Every structure is written in structure tokens, then in C-alpha cells.
Amino acid sequence: xxxxxxxxxxxxxxxxxxxxxxxxxxxxxxxxxxxxxxxxxxxxxxxxxxxxxxxxxxxxxxxxxxxxxxxxxxxxxxxxxxxxxxxxxxxxxxxxxxxxxxxxxxxxxxxxxxxxxxxxxxxxxxxxxxxxxxxxxxxxxxxxxxxxxxxxxxxxxxxxxxxxxxxxxxxxxxxxxxxxxxxxxxxxxxxxxxxxxxxxxxxxxxxxxxxxxxxxxxxxxxxxxxxxxxxxxxxxxxxxxx
Amino acid sequence: xxxxxxxxxxxxxxxxxxxxxxxxxxxxxxxxxxxxxxxxxxxxxxxxxxxxxxxxxxxxxxxxxxxxxxxxxxxxxxxxxxxxxxxxxxxxxxxxxxxxxxxxxxxxxxxxxxxxxxxxxxxxxxxxxxxxxxxxxxxxxxxxxxxxxxxxxxxxxxxxxxxxxxxxxxxxxxxxxxxxxxxxxxxxxxxxxxxxxxxxxxxxxxxxxxxxxxxxxxxxxxxxxxxxxxxxxxxxxxxxxx
Numbered sequence: 165x166x167x168x169x170x171x172x173x174x175x176x177x178x179x180x181x182x183x184x185x186x187x188x189x190x191x192x193x194x195x196x197x198x199x200x201x202x203x204x205x206x207x208x209x210x211x212x213x214x215x216x217x218x219x220x221x222x223x224x225x226x227x228x229x230x231x232x233x234x235x236x237x238x239x240x241x242x243x244x245x246x247x248x249x250x251x252x253x254x255x256x257x258x259x260x261x262x263x264x265x266x267x268x269x270x271x272x273x274x275x276x277x278x279x280x281x282x283x284x285x286x287x288x289x290x291x292x293x294x295x296x297x298x299x300x301x302x303x304x305x306x307x308x309x310x311x312x313x314x315x316x317x318x319x320x321x322x323x324x325x326x327x328x329x330x331x332x333x334x335x336x337x338x339x340x341x342x343x344x345x346x347x348x349x350x351x352x353x354x355x356x357x358x359x360x361x362x363x364x365x366x367x368x369x370x371x372x373x374x375x376x377x378x379x380x381x382x383x384x385x386x387x388x389x390x391x392x393x394x395x396x397x398x399x400x401x402x403x404x405x406x
Numbered sequence: 407x408x409x410x411x412x413x414x415x416x417x418x419x420x421x422x423x424x425x426x427x428x429x430x431x432x433x434x435x436x437x438x439x440x441x442x443x444x445x446x447x448x449x450x451x452x453x454x455x456x457x458x459x460x461x462x463x464x465x466x467x468x469x470x471x472x473x474x475x476x477x478x479x480x481x482x483x484x485x486x487x488x489x490x491x492x493x494x495x496x497x498x499x500x501x502x503x504x505x506x507x508x509x510x511x512x513x514x515x516x517x518x519x520x521x522x523x524x525x526x527x528x529x530x531x532x533x534x535x536x537x538x539x540x541x542x543x544x545x546x547x548x549x550x551x552x553x554x555x556x557x558x559x560x561x562x563x564x565x566x567x568x569x570x571x572x573x574x575x576x577x578x579x580x581x582x583x584x585x586x587x588x589x590x591x592x593x594x595x596x597x598x599x600x601x602x603x604x605x606x607x608x609x610x611x612x613x614x615x616x617x618x619x620x621x622x623x624x625x626x627x628x629x630x631x632x633x634x635x636x637x638x639x640x641x642x643x644x645x646x647x648x
Contacts, residue, residue, distance in 0.1 A: 319561035323590040327635055328642055336647050343648060348565040384648035393569055395641035400570050403633050405578050406585055406626040 165355035166197060166214035166316030169325070169342050170282045172294035172306040175335045176366040176373065177284045180342040181212045182316075182350070184357030198361040199224055201231050201243055204371040207287035209242050209251055210363055214316035215279025215299065216266070223262045223279070227255065248285055248293040252303050255283050260301025280315045288370055320352045321345030335364060340388070343378075347389045360385075407597035408439060408456035408558030411567070411584050412524045414536040414548040417577045418608040418615065419526045422584040423454045424558075424592070426599030440603040441466055443473050443485055446613040449529035451484050451493055452605055456558035457521025457541065458508070465504045465521070469497065490527055490535040494545050497525050502543025522557045530612055562594045563587030577606060582630070585620075589631045602627075 168181040181197040195217060201209040211227070213220035230240040238244040245251045259281060266277045278299035286292040294306040296313040306313050308331045314322065324345050329338065339362065349356050358380035366373040378385050410423040423439040437459060443451040453469070455462035472482040480486040484493045501523060508519045520541035528534040536548040538555040548555050550573045556564065566587050571580065581604065591598045600622035608615040620627050 317561075319559075319594070320565055322594045323562055323565075324638070324642075326594055327638055337642075340642065340645055340647050344642070344645070352561070352564045352568055378648070382648070388645055388648050391645050392641070395644060396566070396569055396638075399634070399637035399641050400566075400579075400582065400586070402637060403582055403586070403630055405582050406620070406624070406630050 165353070167314070167318065167321060167346060167349045167353075167356045168197060168212035168214055168282055168316055169312060169314045169318075169321065169345055170212065170284050170294050170306070171312045171329060171333070171338050171342065172284070172292060172331070173311060173333055173335070173338055174331050174367065175338075176364060176369070177210070177286075177292055177294060178335060178338040178342055179210055179212060179282070179284060179363045179365075180346055181361050182346065182356045183359055183361065184355060185217050186355055189354075192357070194357075194359070196361060198363060199228075200363060200372050200375065201228075202371050203243050205288070206370060207243065207285065208365055208369075208371050209283065209285035210365065210372070211255065212282040212315065213279060214281070216277035219259070219262055219266050219277050219279040220281070222266070223255075223259045223281075226258050226262070247290055248287060248295075251285065252283050252293070252295040252297065252305075255281060256297045256301035256303050259297055259299070263299055263301075282313055282315055284365065286365065286368070286370060292365070292367060317349055317353050317356050320349040324348065335366070339364065343385065343388060344392050347392060407595065409556070409560065409563060409588060409591045409595075409598045410439060410454035410456055410524055410558055411554060411556045411560075411563065411587055412454065412526050412536050412548070413554045413571060413575070413580050413584065414526070414534060414573070415553060415575055415577070415580055416573050416609065417580075418606060418611070419452070419528075419534055419536060420577060420580040420584055421452055421454060421524070421526060421605045421607075422588055423603045424588065424598045425601050425603065426597060427459050428597055431596075434599070436599075436601070438603060440605060441470075442605060442614050442617065443470075444613050445485050447530070448612060449485065449527065450607055450611075450613050451525065451527035452607065452614070453497065454524040454557065455521060456523070458519035461501070461504055461508050461519050461521040462523070464508070465497075465501045465523075468500050468504070489532060490529060490537075493527065494525050494535070494537040494539065494547075497523060498539045498543035498545050501539055501541070505541055505543075524555055524557055526607065528607065528610070528612060534607070534609060559591055559595050559598050562591040566590065577608070581606065585627065585630060586634050589634060
């Protein structure tokens with residue numbers, strides 16, 4: 165499985181993904197699930213993926229090929245599409261096409277393959293937007309009522325987001341929140357694993373403001389994880405029984 | 407859906423269940439999911455249920471009928487079976503039989519019905535035991551390495567259990583932990599709902615030591631829920647960023 169989370173805040177977009185893939189429990193590997201496309205000062209797009217690796221890789225390969233093709237027009241390139249809505253539609257259409265092709269092969273084996281994606285970004289003159297693309301290619305969008313979207317193993321890490329994230333959350337707190345949401349998921353579910361990819365897109369920056377990979381050996385993350393465990397245990401001790 | 411959790415601790419067994427059932431999102435009702443059987447001083451058995459209501463009700467009705475039947479022998483009555491292992495086998499066999507019968511009817515409509523259960527208790531002269539019965543009737547047992555079992559919507563409430571529960575956890579802390587585990591689940595998943603049923607079986611008491619229903623209007627639970635939210639937010643603010 166996978167855990168990816170995206171926040172759409174007044175101050176910007178915060179994205180976090182894990183990197184574990186598995187074909188059964190005995191075949192585990194590390195694959196990047198976060199992909200960024202930027203034409204700095206003009207537009208920035210980030211995509212996170214969950215689901216069958218054959219579907220997500222082919223989808224991303226096609227999107228990347230079109231984005232790098234100077235001759236691709238706005239109907240094919242996510243770096244040229246005239247709005248973030250069109251970017252989401254383009255990603256959705258590509259995902260839907262690839263899923264249908266792969267599923268055609270899988271059907272013969274009575275198996276299925278699917279994937280979902282989070283698409284985030286901003287183009288010059290437009291608002292920041294954050295979409296969740298379903299395997300069928302349709303999508304939903306984050307709003308101020310629900311300023312976050314998740315794909316993959318979303319349940320373990322949802323309570324912390326429900327409690328602390330609002331559109332007004334500052335970026336530093338938002339980074340902490342997604343990392344702690346991931347920490348809960350890592351702890352409770354083996355199918356989600358380090359390293360992590362974190363990206364921040366500040367509002368109107370029109371580029372990836374900050375991007376880093378957090379390795380399993382990262383001392384800062386380990387310290388935060390321990391501090392959160394200790395803080396939870398302290399908080400737990402202080403709560404009066406019912 | 408449902409959320410039920412059981413803890414097997416040195417000091418005793420702690421059980422908590424919600425009461426929400428739904429047939430679709432537009433047909434929600436309240437049904438008890440925790441059932442207790444006791445012959446005080448001799449044995450105590452508690453069962454919690456998750457899954458298709460038609461399966462869980464029929465299974466419990468058969469188990470109850472046999473337990474109340476003075477003529478039922480140890481092969482049919484969970485109040486007479488010679489060990490907690492035999493109790494788990496009897497519940498598993500009944501669940502398996504009922505599931506097969508109901509599934510036979512459902513198959514014709516291309517639908518399926520299944521359920522899982524948690525069985526906990528102690529008989530005089532034996533240890534406390536806690537089992538999770540799968541829809542097929544087989545089961546697993548809690549151990550000191552993993553002293554808790556969950557059925558239903560288990561993911562939201564797992565992180566707090568993973569962090570605070572060990573076999574040595576005192577009963578008062580254990581009650582808090584299951585209530586906070588439920589609180590996280592209630593907050594993040596509409597298919598789990600108040601009121602709650604809580605039961606405690608102290609070690610070697612051989613009876614239900616304490617049992618209470620916590621209504622949606624319960625001020626103690628509301629206060630704990632608010633205090634936990636506040637404590638989480640405070641703890642969150644105190645964590646240093648990575």
C-alpha cells in the first residue's frame with residue numbers, strides 16, 4: 165500500500181508521500197510516489213500516486229513524455245493546460261486510459277489493477293488547487309471545509325489531521341502535522357514505509373518552494389516521532405478517567 | 407460498520423463496543439454489540455460482534471438459547487464448555503454455521519454476508535483469554551506481545567493502543583485508552599456511533615466487574631473527549647519541527 169497526504173492551506177500546499185511498494189508481503193521495494201513538474205514563475209504541478217505500480221508508472225511516464233515534448237499542445241501537456249482544472253482532467257484521462265488498458269490484460273487472469281492520485285499546484289494568475297483523482301479518472305477537490313486529501317492507507321493518520329488542520333494552519337505546523345500523520349501510519353501499518361518525500365509549494369511562488377527526502381536514518385524525524393510518542397503518553401496520563 | 411476493542415491485561419479484561427448499525431448510509435440504527443454470559447464465581451464470557459446484523463443476531467440467539475437451556479450439554483452451552491478454548495470453538499462453529507446458511511441465501515442475489523466476533527472470559531481454575539473469531543469460524547488469541555484485539559473499523563483507533571497498552575497497564579488507564587481509541591474512531595468515521603458499551607472483567611473475579619452504557623449525552627465522556635483534543639493540540643504545538 166501507500167500513504168500520501170496533501171494539504172491546501174492559505175499559506176500554500178504541503179505534500180507528503182511514503183515510498184513503499186509491495187507485491188505480496190514478501191516482495192517489498194522502494195519507489196518514489198511524488199513527482200513534480202515546474203515552469204518556475206509560470207506554473208508548478210505535483211502528483212502523488214497510490215495503487216498498482218504498473219498503472220502509476222505508465223501514467224506518469226506518459227504525462228512526463230508529453231510535458232517534455234516541446235510540440236505537445238495544451239490538450240496533452242500538464243505544463244501547458246490552461247488551468248489546474250484542465251491539468252486534473254488531463255491526469256484523470258491519462259489514468260483512466262492506462263487503467264483500462266492494463267485492466268484489459270488483467271481481466272484474462274481474473275485480476276484487476278487500479279490507482280489513484282493526488283494532483284496539486286498553481287498556474288500564474290490562478291488559485292492553488294488540490295485534487296484527488298479516482299481510478300476511473302473522475303476527481304474531487306479540496307475546499308476550505310476539508311482542506312486535505314489522502315490516498316492509500318488513510319485511516320491511521322486521519323485523526324491528527326481532523327484535529328489540527330484548518331486553512332489558516334501555518335506551513336511549519338502543516339509540515340509537522342503531515343509528518344505526525346505519517347508517523348502514526350508507519351507505526352501501525354507495515355505496508356507504508358520510509359523514506360518519505362516532502363514538498364511545500366508556497367502560495368503564489370509558482371515553484372516548488374522546498375522539497376526533501378526524509379531517510380529512515382533521519383535524526384530529526386526520529387526525534388519528532390519520539391517526542392510525539394512521549395507527548396501522547398504524557399497527555400494520556402493527564403486525562404481524567406470518565 | 408462497527409468498532410469493538412478488547413484488552414487482555416494482567417489486571418483483567420476491558421471491552422468496549424459502539425452500537426451503530428447501518429444498511430446503507432440512509433438507514434442507521436442502534437443495536438447492542440456486546441453480550442455477556444455469567445455464572446458468577448464459576449465463569450464469565452463476553453462476546454462482541456461486527457458484521458452483518460442478520461448473521462450476528464442469529465449466532466447470538468443460538469448461543470443464548472443453548473446457554474439458557476438446562477438440558478444443553480458442554481458441547482452446546484458456552485456456560486458449560488470445559489475451557490475458554492472450547493467456548494471460542496463453540497462460538498466459531500456457530501458463527502461458521504450461521505454464515506454458511508445466510509450466505510447460501512445471499513448467493514442467489516450475488517451478495518455476501520459475514521461477521522466477526524471477539525470472545526473474552528475466564529472459567530474457574532483457568533486463565534483469562536481473549537479471542538478474535540473470523541467469519542470462517544477459525545480464530546486467533548491475544549497474547550502478552552499483542553494484548554489487544556479489534557474488529558470493525560480498527561485503523562483510526564489503533565495508534566493510541568499501540569502506544570500505551572502493555573499487559574501491565576492498570577485497568578483505569580486501560581478504560582481511558584479504549585475510550586480514547588473509540589473517540590478517534592467516532593470522530594473520523596460516521597459508521598461508528600454512540601452510545602457505547604463498556605465492560606470490565608477483573609482477573610479471577612469470574613463475573614462482570616463493571617458494565618455501563620455511555621450515552622451520547624454523557625458529560626464525562628464529552629469532557630474526556632475535549633480534554634484529549636486539547637491535550638493533543640497542546641502536545642502538537644510543543645513538538646519541534648523536523
